[in-house]
Amino acid sequence: MLLTGIVLTVLGISLVVLSLLPRVLPRLEEVHPLLLVTVRLDGLTVGTSPLLLIVLALLYLLLLLRQ
Numbered sequence: 346m347l348l349t350g351i352v353l354t355v356l357g358i359s360l361v362v363l364s365l366l367p368r369v370l371p372r373l374e375e376v377h378p379l380l381l382v383t384v385r386l387d388g389l390t391v392g393t394s395p396l397l398l399i400v401l402a403l404l405y406l407l408l409l410l411r412q
Contacts, residue, residue, distance in 0.1 A: 378395075379395055380394055381393075382394070382395055
């Protein structure tokens, strides 16, 4: 019973924080292009992070070369 209360409390707090995030975070157009790049195709917006892709590629190469 205690665990259920804790889970519901954490869920409620996270929902409140998620609803406040759009007011605090900058708009997508204001984010540095190295952190986020968005492309719009026929009403569909796709976003990716070039920095994240570079880090993941380096990790992949590092793991590949360790074998």
